[in-house]
Amino acid sequence: MPEIKSIDELKIPEPTLRRLPWYLAYAKLMMEKGETYLSSTQIANNIAVDVSIVAKDLSYVQISGRTRVGYATAELINVLERFLGFTESHKAFMFGVGNLGGALMHDNGLEQFGLKIVAGFDVKYELAGTSINRIPIHHIEKFPELQRQTGVIIGILTVPVDKAQEVSELMIQGGIRAIWNFTPFRIRVPENVVVQNTSIYAHLAVMFNRLNAIINK
């Protein structure tokens, strides 16, 4: 019988959590190709991660492989999707319906990964009452009331940099417990609030720099 893990054991290292979706993507690809079993070595070789890392990462999820054949592909996919939270539907509010906020509201792909944006908020009165991709947009004043009605605790932050700290405080005050921060601003939050920074523009800077280096060689 598998041991029940305690909350502390559930504290999986962030690098592991970021790699698990790679294994999931690869397993889905192999599933389509009709591969019923996958070994750690096969996964490792195909996505250029050390095999010991793959094995260690997979030890965090409740799956056991069979000697010589490896993991059953279908089971690996199921277990990873559940483990990563992609099979649940987590409701979220969008804060800031500008370029990036509006763009993310267009991305139905998020739903396949367990995130459903149910409303957007903005300071612009002219946006209130409109919608993007059938997701309603409200004035930010409406947020506390809608939060109480819906119990949504995930907020996506895409406001301008100079409003990032202020809006995140307002989000937390209104009941948000996890902030997906797309601004390049490093927001400060209390310890019991989760922040996930996704600075897509910072990634651009890395790409430009690396590209310059190879072009100038």
Place this chain on the structure above:
Amino acid sequence: MPEIKSIDELKIPEPTLRRLPWYLAYAKLMMEKGETYLSSTQIANNIAVDVSIVAKDLSYVQISGRTRVGYATAELINVLERFLGFTESHKAFMFGVGNLGGALMHDNGLEQFGLKIVAGFDVKYELAGTSINRIPIHHIEKFPELQRQTGVIIGILTVPVDKAQEVSELMIQGGIRAIWNFTPFRIRVPENVVVQNTSIYAHLAVMFNRLNAIINK
């Protein structure tokens, strides 16, 4: 006279490149608040990064602070924007005009950070001839010809996971030198091609996991 740095010296650590946009964001915020000078300590305290790291990171860019007062805010902004490549306009092609690809084509914010998507490519014939946010969409067959005409060397990859490797090979064959990979698939590329992975869905997994931990406490 400032020393001219060699290409090897230009190889800035990735963590530094990812932090520099935070300093830029903070400097812009302080500029709006009328602060004409910024010290490393002030930056460090406000974005929760160690002051020695801030100083080391800023040593990579060509700027010198003044004792006691620090960096001139306007100069810091200019130097960082230029250094990060945000003031240039880098043209890019979008590969895969699905949910995420289409969403990113809606994000005019990318242009402020130096990236201009000039065309999208997809395998779907019904998308060819249409446009998103005034960016034309072509059938993928047109890519090699358009690459020769335009010289675009940056490609954004947002195709389905099972097409990621195949399309990236086609991109490279057609002249792409830097791939901004938004798929959760770990593409393999030759050494002289830059890959920047931005797995926004992997960040979601981290957020869900951390949120569960605090909720179940």
